[in-house]
Amino acid sequence: MIKVAVTGACGRMGSGIIRRVLEEDDMQLVAAIEAPGTPLKGRDIGEFTATGEVGVKVSDASDLAETLRETEPDVLVDFTVAPAAVETIKTATEAGVNLVVGTTGFSDEQMQTIRESIERTGVRAVISPNMAVGVNVFFKVLSDLAPVLSDYDVEIIEAHHRHKKDAPSGTAVRALEVIAEATSRKPDEVAVHGRSGLTGERTRDEIGVHAVRGGDIVGDHIVLFAGDGERLEIVHRAHSRDAFIGGVIRAVRFIEHAEPGKIMDMGDVLGIK
Ligand SMILES: NC(=O)c1ccc[n+]([C@@H]2O[C@H](COP(=O)([O-])OP(=O)(O)OC[C@H]3O[C@@H](n4cnc5c(N)ncnc54)[C@H](O)[C@@H]3O)[C@@H](O)[C@H]2O)c1
Ligand SMILES: O=C(O)C1=N[C@H](C(=O)O)CCC1
Numbered sequence: 030m031i032k033v034a035v036t037g038a039c040g041r042m043g044s045g046i047i048r049r050v051l052e053e054d055d056m057q058l059v060a061a062i063e064a065p066g067t068p069l070k071g072r073d074i075g076e077f078t079a080t081g082e083v084g085v086k087v088s089d090a091s092d093l094a095e096t097l098r099e100t101e102p103d104v105l106v107d108f109t110v111a112p113a114a115v116e117t118i119k120t121a122t123e124a125g126v127n128l129v130v131g132t133t134g135f136s137d138e139q140m141q142t143i144r145e146s147i148e149r150t151g152v153r154a155v156i157s158p159n160m161a162v163g164v165n166v167f168f169k170v171l172s173d174l175a176p177v178l179s180d181y182d183v184e185i186i187e188a189h190h191r192h193k194k195d196a197p198s199g200t201a202v203r204a205l206e207v208i209a210e211a212t213s214r215k216p217d218e219v220a221v222h223g224r225s226g227l228t229g230e231r232t233r234d235e236i237g238v239h240a241v242r243g244g245d246i247v248g249d250h251i252v253l254f255a256g257d258g259e260r261l262e263i264v265h266r267a268h269s270r271d272a273f274i275g276g277v278i279r280a281v282r283f284i285e286h287a288e289p290g291k292i293m294d295m296g297d298v299l300g301i302k
Pocket of ligand 2: 133158159189193194197198199200201247248
C-alpha cells in the first residue's frame with residue numbers, strides 16, 4: 030500500500046487527486062494538508078472531496094513536520110502555489126518523504142533551492158509542470174519538430190481559467206525551454222512575453238509567449254510554427270483535470286523506481302525521453 034499525503038488538499042487539483050487516491054486499491058490517503066491558518070483544520074477531508082467521511086482530517090501546513098512524522102507517508106503530492114511549495118518541499122525532504130510536485134511558477138532561485146534539498150537528502154522526486162500524458166508527448170513532438178522548422182517563427186499561446194495565479198503557464202515555459210534547447214537558443218534570451226507598443230519587426234530568433242486567462246478553461250497550449258506561405262500548429266487541449274490527475278497517479282506509482290536525489294519528470298514516468 031502506498032501511503033499518500035496531499036498538500037493543497039481542498040484546491041481544484043488537490044481535491045481531485047484525493048478523490049482518485051481514495052479509489053485506488055494500492056493507495057491509502059494518510060494526510061490532507063491545507064494552507065497555514067486554514068479554518069478547515071480538523072474537518073474530515075471527505076467534506077471537500079464529496080466522498081463522504083474518509084477518516085482523514087484536514088491539517089494545517091504550519092504543523093507539516095509533525096503531520097509527516099505521525100502519518101509516515103511514502104509520497105507527498107503538492108499542488109499549491111510556488112512559495113508555499115518550496116517550504117513544503119524543504120520540510121518533506123528533511124523528513125525523508127518522496128515527492129510528486131505539479132505546482133508551477135517557480136523562479137530559477139526557487140528551483141535551485143528545491144534541487145539542493147532533493148540532492149542533499151536523497152529523496153525521490155517527480156516534478157512536472159503538466160502531468161497529462163498528451164502534453165508530455167507534445168513536448169517530445171516539439172523537440173523533434175523544432176530543429177526541422179528552425180527557420181520558422183515560433184509563438185507559444187496558452188489559455189487557462191480566470192483563477193490561475195501564475196503566467197505564463199509552467200507548460201508554456203517548458204515548451205519554450207524544449208524548443209530553445211532543440212534549436213541551440215537560450216530561453217531567457219529569446220523569450221518575448223506579449224507584445225505592446227512600437228515593438229519593431231519580429232526577429233528571427235525570438236519566441237513569443239502569450240497568456241490568455243478566462244472562464245473555466247482547463248488548459249490549452251498552442252505552438253505555432255509560422256513560415257512563408259504556411260503555418261503549422263501543434264495543439265494540446267485539456268478537457269478536464271482528469272488528464273492531470275491520471276498522470277499524478279502514475280507518478281505516485283513510479284516514485285519507488287525514481288533515482289534518489291534527482292529531479293525526474295513525467296517524461297521519465299512515461300518512458301518517452
Ligand atoms: N502539473 C500539472 O499537471 C498541473 C495541473 C493543474 C495545476 N497545476 C498547478 O498546480 C497548482 C495548484 O493549482 P490549483 O488549480 O489546484 O490551485 P488552487 O488554488 O485551486 O489550489 C491550491 C490549494 O493550495 C492551498 N495551499 C496554499 N498554500 C498551502 C500550503 N502551504 N500548504 C498546503 N496547502 C496550501 C490553497 O489553500 C488551495 O486550496 C498551480 O501552481 C497550478 O499551476 C499543475
Ligand atoms: O490550472 C492550472 O493552473 C494549470 N497549470 C499548469 C501549468 O501552469 O502549466 C498545467 C495546466 C493547468
